[in-house]
Amino acid sequence: MRTKCQAHADAARKNRTTTPAKLPLLIALVSTTPWACADEQTEQRLQFCKTCHRPGYSVSYVPTLDGQPRAYLFDQLMAFKEKRRPSDGHQRYWGPLSEKDMSAVADHFSANPPVREFFDVDANKVAAGQSKAQALQCASCHQPDFAGKDSVPRLAGLQPQYAAGQIRAFTAGSRQHPRIDGKSGISQGDAESLGQYLAQVR
Ligand code: HEC
């Protein structure tokens, strides 16, 4: 079945091949794009994002977005768009997103329950990460259960290599964090232990 969106695209294409006298009509058509068209594009984008951001896919470096606070997700999409947070993929290949898309993405993933996966973690590193997190009071912002709130992300159950990688990015200064920078005294080993600890918090 042809959708409203495809029908609209066909109508616009047909107009483009006609005489210049039809130009005002074409402009009118484009500027009154039916709502169904924009919504379908947003939905298609979301499905594309889910080829990576889906439950069970965090085996690699892909973070789960399910259960992240809405404000945090929106902030990060804006940070990719404004190049405050580096990511070739999100900037060059599958971005930039419109504010409407960003809102839809943030609404969608924040409404899903967090994904609980079991990672193969090292007990000694988990213990070391736990004492470091306590000493540095990470829970004061990320919440006692590390579930996050508003613009502060959930850390409980994050993919361990991803969490460690982000902590290293904060210490290297390629991504900004309110408490972690090159002077926080967090070593490469600490980043790994913190990642292992946070991954298994339930
Ligand atoms: C090819 C796989 C892939 C696709 C497709 C993809 N992402 Fe990502 N996404 C990643 C990876 C890997 C990261 C971690 C980036 C980093 O290292 O900072 C990420 C990070 C993110 C983050 C930050 C998560 C956090 O916890 O801070 C958001 C938000 C995000 N992606 C949204 C999207 C949206 C929206 C789309 C679709 C338009 C999308 N991604 C498509 C792989 C992907």
Ligand code: HEC
């Ligand atoms: C003052 C509040 C505050 C404290 C304390 C804090 N954080 Fe954060 N953290 C944040 C905020 C805000 C962000 C989101 C940064 C951004 O917008 O990119 C964040 C982001 C993160 C992320 C990225 C998560 C993701 O999905 O990409 C990690 C990992 C992290 N913090 C770990 C820690 C650790 C480990 C500690 C303790 C050493 C800590 N944080 C202490 C506020 C805080």
